[in-house]
Amino acid sequence: MTALPPLFDDWFAKRGWSIHPHQREMLARADAPALMLIAPTGGGKTLAGFLPTLAELADGSHKGLHTLYVSPLKALATDIRRNLTIPVEEMGLPIRIEDRTGDTKQTAKKRQRADPPHILLTTPESLALMISYEDAPRIFAGLKRIVVDEIHALMEGKRGDQLMLSLGRLETLAPGLRRVGLSATVEDPEALASLLAKHPEPCEIIEADPGPDPDISMLRTEAPPPWAGAGGGYAVREVLEQVKKHKTTLIFHNTRAQAEIFFHKLWLANEDDLPIGIHHGSLSRQVRANVEAAMVAGELKAIVCTGSLDLGIDWGDVDLVIQIGAPKNVKRLVQRIGRANHRYNAPSKALLVPANRFEVVECMAALEAVKAHELDGSPRGPGPLDVLCQHIMITACAGPFDEDALFAEVKTVGPYAGISRAQFDDCLDFVATGGYALRAYDKWKRxxxxxxxxxxxxxxxxxxxxxxxxxxxxxxxxxxxxMRGGGGRPLGEVEEGFASSLTPGDTFLIGGQVVRYETLREMTVEVTRRADREPRIATYAGAKMPTSAQLAHRILDDLQRPDWPELPRHTRDWLHLQREVSKMPERGRILVETFEHDGRHHACFHTFAGRHAQQTLGLLLTRRMETLGLHPLGFVGTDYATLVWGLDELTDPAPLFEAHELREGLEGWLTSNAVMKRTFRGVASIAGLIEKNLPQVRKTGKQATFSSDILYDTLAKYDPDHLILRVTRDEAMRGLVDFARVEEMLERTKGRVDLVRAARPTPLAAAMLLERDRVPVAGAGRERLAEQEAARLLKESGLAAFGAPTVAGV
Known part of the structure; x- marks a missing residue:
């Protein structure tokens, strides 16, 4: 147990504070090898994580680095440094606190290696870089504790896997290291704790009082939501009214492009000139820093943002969160709600703004899940091997290593506890030689x-x-x-593909302002300011998030209710009409609706498998339909359904859902599809097969894509069982393809298919007709259309008697 010095009690008393029970419990269990605290936003969990460190450092006896703090965001590390510095300075503690991120100057980084502070605040990437240096054993020799903030967010992806491997290395450099994890939203505490602890040691869990339920509801608007789309433009006026009524409002969006569009509309409607900012990951660091500083100073009434503000930063004046578009994930929604009202045991206030008619139903389901304290999350697979390959290279950078010792170290890392020696040896062989097909090239012999x-x-x-x-x-x-001109200030970034589509004079949005494209010079897009009201829209990184499986199941259950009194009348009437003319989708069955529209046969498959899986299902179903001679022409997928249109009527949908046939179709599609090459590029970059950053030069996206495509084709031809191809395939199945959700849907429905033949588009299917992201199918259907069109033209011209028409190049 770590005792809190009297100086701390005096400091708390002067501020009128009292130590919370979970903070006192963190002190009492400070010597635990691994400890995870789950506490609501505003509950002082960060201070709870640092109290043992501050108490241990209060007497000034410790020399060198004592505690590492790791967060997913650079801005969060900066914010924590500011908050920690206040008690340290006010109590006169002999403690040095510094941060080390990608924004830290090189001179400061060198000084930190030579003379580490007592507390260092960093990110997973900067920590991985630090353990790669030859002097890492000296830097970390006295390390006593590591605090991982927002651990739930880190462990959702590869950054968490890399961080845990780094912790395994730190344990070797500083035996007895104590690990602390902090989070406000954890759906499975035991599973997350097992990843944090040194395997197979246990991790103790402290759960604070969650406080009152949030005050959360749907925003009532004068205009009903549109039938399709992903923005909330119809609700701009009502959102502005809410901004006026509150001190500070965070307006969250699911993508950067949607945030830019909404901010632009909000600004055009902002007749009272309310101070409103925008914040997302594609804006320049200086622009983001300016917005953050204005928020801290209380100078903004609202900020339109994305996931860049999901986590941690403590802005006490935020008293309302508005989520534009269905949250897609209950855990993410709870995290965002927590941004409002950082007072302990005070409810957070949030409003949801569904982007379209069906999202009204999804928002209702999300509200119910929040009230029931049901968080969602996907089960984690084993630690990815491309990250392990990078870790082996990082270890080698620090000096010679023994493979048996490194394997034993990796086995203590939670995500890699189940790794076999053969898998480890595959990774080591790849790093050493490049693998069978590449071992003749010195470039990949590391x-x-x-x-x-x-x-x-x-x-x-x-x-x-x-x-x-x-x-x-x-x-x-x-x-x-x-901005064009000498010393033009940076505004942010746009995707290379979008930039290459621009011609001088084109306008687009960035940072909430309309700019005019002038030229591309030395990998920089030069622009001038414009006052256009209708710009082209910049496209930003990040695909639309799929609705989680748990939330989709809740939606399906809600659709079976006899009535929905809490929904707006327009949505209730729509759902009742669906039940009247067709039927409602069910969790244990597949609903297929067929109808004719615009001279084409349509089939709508309601399977509620999430956006990525529904897109994959569209590809697989149209391949099967092509094989069966149904001549499909295209499809469109949402989170809830896939709509296919073609030349022939689907009379028996059951054979389309044979699991074996779908999997075979997926295998054939994947081998020749750009999804595999896109996934391969990411895996190969992490594993070190492709280097994007080189001394004095950075490859363009086209160069990197070209080199990765060549590598992919070479390995696929000469070494199809290559480690990186195996990792690529597994990742594609889980990520962009999400075939696991397709298999979950097949298992859930077990071949039970309901077919409804409708005379016209059903209410649920009608909304699908308005979706924009349509995918054409190149096959016999389009050939037949071309032949029919050629025959029509020949008949009109009087040439039909000269022979049957042929169409070249079809």
Whole structure:
């Protein structure tokens, strides 16, 4: 147990505070090897995580680095430093606190290696870089504790896997290291705790009083939501009214492009000139810092934002959160709600604004899940091997290593506890040689084994290149955007593909302002300011998030209710009409509705498998329909359904859902599809097969894509069982393809298919007709259309008698 010095009690008393029970419990259990605190936003969980550190450092006896704090956001590390500095300075504690992120100057980083502070605030990528240095054993020799903030967010992806591998290395450098995890939203505390702890040791869990339920509801609007779409433009006036009534409002969006569009509409309607800002990951660091500073100073009435503000930063004046568009994930919604009202045991206030008619139903289901304290989340698979390959290279950068010792170390890391020696050896062989098909090329021979059995870098100079490519974040290829003219200030970034589509004079949105594209110079998009009201819209990285499986199941259950009195009348009437003319989708059955529209046969498959899986289902179903001679022409998928249109009527949908046939179709589609190449590029970059950052040069997106495509084709032809191809396939199945959700749907429905033949589009299917993201199908259907069109033209011209029409190139 760590005792709190009297000085701390005096400090709390002067501020009129009293230590919370969970903070006192963190002190009492400070010596636990692993400890996870789950406490609501505003409950002082960050201070709880640091209290043992501050108490242990109060006497000034510890020299060097004592505690590492790791967060998913650079801005969060900066915010925590500011908040920690207040009690340290006011109590006169002899404690140095510094942060080290990608924004830290090189001179400061060198000084920190030579003379580490007592508390260092950093990110997973910066920590991985630090353990790659030869002097890492000296830097971390006295390390006593590591605090991982927002651990739930980190452990949802590869950044968490890399962080846990780094913790395994730190445990070797500083035996007895105590691990602390902090979070406000955890759906499975035991599972997350097992990842944090050194395997197979246990992790103790402290759950604070969750406080009162949030005050959360749907925003009532004068205009009903549109039938389709992803924005909330119809609700701009009502959102502005809410902004006026509150101190500070955070207006969350699911994508950056949607945030830009909504901010622009909000600003055009802002007749009272309310101070409103915008914040997302594609804006320049200075723009984001300016917005954050204005928020801290209480100068903004509202901020339109994305996931860049999901976590941690403590803005006490935020008293309302508005979520534009269905949240898609209950855990994310709870996290965002927690941004409002940072007072302990005071309810947060939030409003949901569904973007379209069906999202009204999804928002209702999300509200019910929040009130029932049911969080969602996908089960984690084993630690990815591309991240382990990078970790092996990082370890080699720090000096020679023993493969048996490294394997034993990796086995203590939660996500990798189940790794086999054969899998580890595959990774080691790949890092050392590049694998069977590439071992003839020196470029991919990174390691060599010395006579004493230790492994080391083949060329010590390669350490620089390895360090330049550390990390697991795979952003889309972005180009800087600057105002034209000498010293033009940076505005942010746009995707390279979007920039290449621009011609001089085109206008687009960035940072909430309309700019005019002038030229592309040295990988920078140069623009001038414009006052256009209707710009082109910049496209930003990040696909639309799929609705979680748990939320989809709740929606299906809600649809079976006899009535929905809490829904607006327009949505209630729509659902009742669906039940009257067709039927409602059910959790244990597949509903297929067929009808004719605009001269085409349509089939709507309601399976509620999430956006990625519904898109995949569209591809697989149209392949099966092509095989069965149904001549499909295209499809569109949402989170809830897939709509297919073609030349022939679907009379028996059951054969389309045979699991074996779908899986075979997926295998055939994946081998020749761009999804695999896109996934391969990310995996290969993490594993070190592709280097995007090189000394004095950075590859463009096209260059990186070209080189990765060549590598993919080479490996697929000569080494189809290559480690990186195996990882790519597994990742594609879980990510962009999400075939696991398709299989879950097949298991849930067990071949039970309801077919409704309708005379016209049903209410649920009608909304699908308005969706924009349509995918054409190139096949016999389009060939038949072309032949029919050729025959019609020949008949009109009087040439039909000269022979049957042929169409070249179809």
């Amino acid at each position: 390691l060599l084994q010395r006579p004493d059995g230790l492994w080391q870098l083949r060329d010590p100079r390669s350490a620089l290149r390895i360090r330049m490519n550390i990390g697991t974040i795979q952003d889309a290829d972005m180009l800087k955007v600057r």
